[in-house]
Amino acid sequence: MSDLPPPQVSLVRIVLEGEAPSGLPQELEADRAQAIADLERENRFEPVGVGPGPYELRLSIQEGRLVFDIRNADSRPLVAHLLALGPFRRLIKDYHLLVESYGKAVQEGREARLQAIDMGRRGLHNEAARLMTERLAGKVVIDLETARRLFTLLAVLHQRM
Numbered sequence: 001m002s003d004l005p006p007p008q009v010s011l012v013r014i015v016l017e018g019e020a021p022s023g024l025p026q027e028l029e030a031d032r033a034q035a036i037a038d039l040e041r042e043n044r045f046e047p048v049g050v051g052p053g054p055y056e057l058r059l060s061i062q063e064g065r066l067v068f069d070i071r072n073a074d075s076r077p078l079v080a081h082l083l084a085l086g087p088f089r090r091l092i093k094d095y096h097l098l099v100e101s102y103g104k105a106v107q108e109g110r111e112a113r114l115q116a117i118d119m120g121r122r123g124l125h126n127e128a129a130r131l132m133t134e135r136l137a138g139k140v141v142i143d144l145e146t147a148r149r150l151f152t153l154l155a156v157l158h159q160r161m
Helices: 026-041 085-106 111-136 143-161
Strands: 011-016 046-048 055-062 064-073 077-084 141-142
Touching: 011 026, 011 143, 026 085, 026 143, 046 055, 055 143, 064 143, 077 111, 085 111, 085 143, 111 141, 111 143, 141 143
Parallel strands: 011 055
Antiparallel strands: 046 141, 055 064, 064 077
C-alpha cells in the first residue's frame, strides 16, 4: 500500500472543438491522444470561484485566442476564459519542429537523435507549462503536468489553423 495520495481528477472530459484528428500527422495524433488520456486519468484543474468539480473542458481557438470553456460534468457552461495566443506562438512553432524532427529521426533509426529531441521536447514543455500556468493565474489553478498536457492540446489545435 502506498503512502502517496490518490491521483487528483477534477477534469473528467476534454473536448477539442472543431478538431479533425484524421488530418493530423501521426506523431501529433499520438501526442493528442496521450495528453487527453493522461489528463482524464490525473490532473489538477481548479477554476477559481466556480466550486468543486468534476469539470468538462472544451478547448478551441477562436479569433486568435485559446478558449477554455469550462463546464460541469453534465456539460452545463460554468465559465469561459480566453488566452491570447501571441505569447505561445514561438513555443508552438518550436513544438511542431520537434515533432517533425522526431518523425524523421524515427524513420532514419537515429537513436541518439531521438534522445536529444526528447530532451528538447521536455524542456520546451516545461517552458510552455510555466507560461500556461502564468496566463491562467487567478482564473484556474493547475499543476505542472496538467499545464504540459494542456500545451500539447493547444499545439494540436493550432496545427489545424
